[in-house]
Amino acid sequence: MAISFAMPERVERERMMAQALAEGIMRPVSRQLDENEHERPVDFIKLIWPVMRDQQARALDRLKAPPDQEKEKKPRSPYLAMMVQIEALSWGDAGQYLCIPSPLLAGAAIEAVGTPEQKERFLRRFAEGDAPRWGAMAMTEPNAGSDTKAIETTAVLDPETHEWILNGEKIFITSGGLALRESDGIVVVWATIDRSAGRAGMRPFVVEAGTPGVTVSKPEIKHGIRASDTVSIKFENCRIPYDNLLGDPEVRREGSREGFRGAMATFDASRPLVAASALGVGRAALEFVKETLHQHGIDIPYDQPYHKLSAIQRDVLEMEAQLKAAYLLTLRATAMLDEGLRNSLEASMAKAKAGKAVTKVTQKAVELLGMMGYSREWLVEKWMRDARINDIYEGTGQINLLIVARRILGYSSSELS
Numbered sequence: 373m374a375i376s377f378a379m380p381e382r383v384e385r386e387r388m389m390a391q392a393l394a395e396g397i398m399r400p401v402s403r404q405l406d407e408n409e410h411e412r413p414v415d416f417i418k419l420i421w422p423v424m425r426d427q428q429a430r431a432l433d434r435l436k437a438p439p440d441q442e443k444e445k446k447p448r449s450p451y452l453a454m455m456v457q458i459e460a461l462s463w464g465d466a467g468q469y470l471c472i473p474s475p476l477l478a479g480a481a482i483e484a485v486g487t488p489e490q491k492e493r494f495l496r497r498f499a500e501g502d503a504p505r506w507g508a509m510a511m512t513e514p515n516a517g518s519d520t521k522a523i524e525t526t527a528v529l530d531p532e533t534h535e536w537i538l539n540g541e542k543i544f545i546t547s548g549g550l551a552l553r554e555s556d557g558i559v560v561v562w563a564t565i566d567r568s569a570g571r572a573g574m575r576p577f578v579v580e581a582g583t584p585g586v587t588v589s590k591p592e593i594k595h596g597i598r599a600s601d602t603v604s605i606k607f608e609n610c611r612i613p614y615d616n617l618l619g620d621p622e623v624r625r626e627g628s629r630e631g632f633r634g635a636m637a638t639f640d641a642s643r644p645l646v647a648a649s650a651l652g653v654g655r656a657a658l659e660f661v662k663e664t665l666h667q668h669g670i671d672i673p674y675d676q677p678y679h680k681l682s683a684i685q686r687d688v689l690e691m692e693a694q695l696k697a698a699y700l701l702t703l704r705a706t707a708m709l710d711e712g713l714r715n716s717l718e719a720s721m722a723k724a725k726a727g728k729a730v731t732k733v734t735q736k737a738v739e740l741l742g743m744m745g746y747s748r749e750w751l752v753e754k755w756m757r758d759a760r761i762n763d764i765y766e767g768t769g770q771i772n773l774l775i776v777a778r779r780i781l782g783y784s785s786s787e788l789s
């Protein structure tokens with residue numbers, strides 16, 4: 373597949389708008405929101421909601437368009453546009469970016485496995501109104517983190533009312549409170565309809581705000597991305613309509629991963645976007661280091677051989693190289709999404725590389741800037757804390773490397789775990 377490195381004009385315009393928002397609205401309150409965890413980035417949310425809402429409206433309209441018109445109306449590279457916007461917003465502040473009012477991961481799951489009717493029913497709320505809305509995705513449980521097949525939340529069909537009854541607890545859910553408590557949003561909840569079937573029994577269900585039997589806990593207190601909302605959600609005899617199941621209710625055994633395919637398709641779409649967020653934090657740190665060194669008379673001579681550079685200059689070059697490598701992998705995974713190609717391998721490669729790169733780059737930034745790097749006066753120490761999550765959620769670094777190894781070597785998850 374050929375990849376063009378020329379950024380389409382429309383995408384570049386959107387990137388510049390996101391960068392302006394990051395500079396003008398997010399950065400000025402970055403430290404304040406880090407110090408006051410659980411305070412919302414109200415100005416960012418207010419400004420970005422109409423943009424997100426109108427984007428969602430256009431996406432839903434395209435779904436309704438007849439097939440021949442659909443192709444014509446479809447923007448050429450929606451995932452590329454998302455990638456560059458997320459990178460720019462995360463340069464501004466990764467925690468605030470995660471408060472973006474949109475279907476977020478719930479949207480990725482619905483897009484991946486929902487029917488056109490479900491897309492309209494669940495996503496329309498993100499395309500209208502003055503009040504912002506959020507979506508979230510709930511997979512993780514107290515006894516099921518990386519090992520997703522261990523989930524214990526159950527969905528049992530009541531044959532009389534034809535409703536699913538959910539019971540269980542989900543933890544560390546990004547934007548769960550915003551979706552269920554602070555707006556008329558949705559959460560896509562992964563539950564098992566047959567525990568004995570392992571992954572084949574897992575299914576995603578949409579739970580709407582206001583559904584009885586749902587309790588949102590108090591928000592987590594975190595190491596980084598402190599502006600982001602992270603909560604636990606309990607489901608106690610929570611009844612939802614039959615049609616809130618995304619995908620096929622039939623459980624096929626004999627090694628089938630049918631149910632889990634929806635999760636994989638969701639992660640294939642979301643991992644490059646997490647990588648993009650990591651890249652934004654990394655760029656923030658790299659630019660700041662270069663600027664600060666420049667003020668001290670140290671520049672990076674790109675035309676000099678490596679052995680003529682100082683240790684600091686080499687460190688900066690290494691930071692740039694790591695971020696550039698992660699950028700190229702992310703671009704590839706994203707371009708494949710836009711082309712409708714299967715990208716599980718590339719998505720995991722991008723996520724694993726970007727997660728590691730941003731962790732190293734931000735640590736190096738703190739190191740190179742000495743005591744001021746460590747001080748809360750500058751944002752560098754915050755970027756180092758914000759960076760760490762990128763190697764944890766949406767599959768840890770180790771889990772993504774396992775996926776890469778399985779894909780390259782042709783092993784199944786039971787053969788290589």
Ligand SMILES: Cc1cc2nc3c(=O)[nH]c(=O)nc-3n(C[C@H](O)[C@H](O)[C@H](O)COP(=O)(O)OP(=O)(O)OC[C@H]3O[C@@H](n4cnc5c(N)ncnc54)[C@H](O)[C@@H]3O)c2cc1C
Binds near residue numbers: 767
């Ligand atoms: C801020 C934040 C936001 C989050 N948001 C969400 C969300 O919106 N929705 C959601 O569902 N979840 C969310 N999570 C949960 C996140 O996805 C999990 O933390 C992650 O999947 C890892 O699970 P765990 O924490 O239980 O770690 P574990 O799975 O217990 O892993 C612990 C360590 O062991 C390693 N490990 C585990 N298995 C293997 C293996 N087979 N081979 C090698 N190493 C292995 C891991 O890489 C890790 O280093 C969030 C977490 C955080 C911290």
